[in-house]
Amino acid sequence: MLGYIIRRILAVIPVIVSVAVFVFLLLRLTPGDPAAIIAGDMATPEQLERIRRSLGLTEPLHVQFITWVGLLLQGDLGTSLISNTPVTRMIGQRIWPTINIALLTITLSVLIAVPLGVLAAWRHRTWSDYAVMTFSVLGFSIPVFVIGYIFIQIFSIELRWLPVQGYSPPSQGFGRFLSRAILPCLTLATIYVALIARMTRASMLEVLGEDFIRTARAKGVKERVVLFRHALRNAAVPIMTIIGTGFALLIGGVVVTESVFNIPGLGRLTVDAILARDYPVIQAMILLTSAMYVLINLIIDISYTFFDPRIRY
Amino acid sequence: MTAAPQPVSGLQWLLGALSLPQRWRSGVGPIIAAIVLVVIVLTAIFAPLIAPHDPLTMNSVQRLKGPSDIYPLGTDAYGRDLFSRTIYGGRVSLLIGIGAAFTSVIIGLLIGLVSGFFRLADAIIMRIMDSMMAIPSILLAIALVSLNGPSLWSVLAAITIPEVPRVVRLVRSVVLSAREEPYVEAAITLGTSMPKILLRHLMPNTLAPLTVQGTYICASAILTEALLSFLGAGVSTEIPTWGNIMAEGRVYFQIKPSLIFWPGLMLSLCILSINLLGDAARDVLDPRFKKREA
Numbered sequence: 001m002l003g004y005i006i007r008r009i010l011a012v013i014p015v016i017v018s019v020a021v022f023v024f025l026l027l028r029l030t031p032g033d034p035a036a037i038i039a040g041d042m043a044t045p046e047q048l049e050r051i052r053r054s055l056g057l058t059e060p061l062h063v064q065f066i067t068w069v070g071l072l073l074q075g076d077l078g079t080s081l082i083s084n085t086p087v088t089r090m091i092g093q094r095i096w097p098t099i100n101i102a103l104l105t106i107t108l109s110v111l112i113a114v115p116l117g118v119l120a121a122w123r124h125r126t127w128s129d130y131a132v133m134t135f136s137v138l139g140f141s142i143p144v145f146v147i148g149y150i151f152i153q154i155f156s157i158e159l160r161w162l163p164v165q166g167y168s169p170p171s172q173g174f175g176r177f178l179s180r181a182i183l184p185c186l187t188l189a190t191i192y193v194a195l196i197a198r199m200t201r202a203s204m205l206e207v208l209g210e211d212f213i214r215t216a217r218a219k220g221v222k223e224r225v226v227l228f229r230h231a232l233r234n235a236a237v238p239i240m241t242i243i244g245t246g247f248a249l250l251i252g253g254v255v256v257t258e259s260v261f262n263i264p265g266l267g268r269l270t271v272d273a274i275l276a277r278d279y280p281v282i283q284a285m286i287l288l289t290s291a292m293y294v295l296i297n298l299i300i301d302i303s304y305t306f307f308d309p310r311i312r313y
Numbered sequence: 314m315t316a317a318p319q320p321v322s323g324l325q326w327l328l329g330a331l332s333l334p335q336r337w338r339s340g341v342g343p344i345i346a347a348i349v350l351v352v353i354v355l356t357a358i359f360a361p362l363i364a365p366h367d368p369l370t371m372n373s374v375q376r377l378k379g380p381s382d383i384y385p386l387g388t389d390a391y392g393r394d395l396f397s398r399t400i401y402g403g404r405v406s407l408l409i410g411i412g413a414a415f416t417s418v419i420i421g422l423l424i425g426l427v428s429g430f431f432r433l434a435d436a437i438i439m440r441i442m443d444s445m446m447a448i449p450s451i452l453l454a455i456a457l458v459s460l461n462g463p464s465l466w467s468v469l470a471a472i473t474i475p476e477v478p479r480v481v482r483l484v485r486s487v488v489l490s491a492r493e494e495p496y497v498e499a500a501i502t503l504g505t506s507m508p509k510i511l512l513r514h515l516m517p518n519t520l521a522p523l524t525v526q527g528t529y530i531c532a533s534a535i536l537t538e539a540l541l542s543f544l545g546a547g548v549s550t551e552i553p554t555w556g557n558i559m560a561e562g563r564v565y566f567q568i569k570p571s572l573i574f575w576p577g578l579m580l581s582l583c584i585l586s587i588n589l590l591g592d593a594a595r596d597v598l599d600p601r602f603k604k605r606e607a
Contacts, residue, residue, distance in 0.1 A: 018441065038460075140584075141532070164567075256540055270452070
């Protein structure tokens, strides 16, 4: 068990290293002068020179790489071309709203999606199954910002229940935080719920056909216990996997949702960086989100042994 | 398991009729989806004939007007006809959806065939693919567009590249199991040339799963294009795309929500029908899935 965890952690290192190499080469191997691309058409030679220097583009490729990795290992993600502040500091200022929204979204999604998926599998081929599946297909098909604007239109403009946009940290009162965070979280949760509910349904359908479920029912175990203790635990591994892979969707969704709801988080930082062509920030965001994605999937991989003790590596 | 018959209300009937697994088998869902998609594709192709106005002509007197006889859906902030823009907007979205699906399937197929058949290449290729898969695709696309400029080609490339590793994985897994089959061994023993084994004996196995995957890639590419445009990292704002129309409509959302509603509706209908067709194709082409559902 411990051996498995250690091996699994070690297996992450080459992935992270190759992501770093990939991100490094992305800028350098782009056809044309990267400094000119970043600076845009109106750049003066001095501006180009400044960008080249701040990205270290004047050195040979291997020297650039060693310097870049060296700085990276010290936690230096570069300096913004626009505000001239270290990117790590910019991320530090913006990371909390995103983490809070993401945590609330994941909690909400799992709490909504898993019961829905169980219901759909339990009532297979009834209208509740079709309703869940319809919702799931719709959730995949409607772009996240359209959902966001529909929610704003209904709950903030028509019903006037919630503020239209903005953010307030939980430290200034949890109710205040919740009233502003609930719409972005529901918006983000839509696609995540669609994904998890679909997988829960498929996985539960498979397990509900097993002999031990029939045995449990035959010996008179309560249906609720059969569903949630006998079946769901055995269906958990694919559900956990999809929660992990769906995290990439969540990241994409955060970028969009934060600009729809005007939340000063990492997503807004990314969008501002896109509009200002602030490449060091974009690059740092790719590294950060990839590392988070890999890390979360690592934790989920390790959690399999907890959900299914038969898994021994 | 079968549930006891439920009393059916109007809403319940509607939900059941709209959806889905059972209806697909009887063929109603995919047919509706196909009709919707054909209509969207035809309006995009014949946009110049259908659109009442030029989608780019500005009219400063007619800014943000409501629906009228002249402007069926009203006008945007520059006085351009929303109806015409929405019709033209489908062109870029569909082009990118279809283009990204074909390009990523072809590139992924070639890499996947090689990766599945040659062990040495496999180790290197899959390492690269793993690292690409670890980068959230929308951020990878954003980085590619911001490095290559907002042209149609660079957006197409930015959407295609993150999809390639998924195709490679699929093709590779099919090839890995197919290459152990006796007919492949027989072909090797007979001295069949390597390209012929790959293309003649292994590739046909991948066609069914790739058709399904290609459909899903098409839907997700259209969605990604809209997201990129919406974020300001998409096709140049001079070209009307569903994402661009919505991005410009954001500022006026509280005054004129239809600037987001109509393109959003077209976009969602388009993606929905492609997804439904993909599910139908999967049910037909993947016997394993059918058995599980039955």
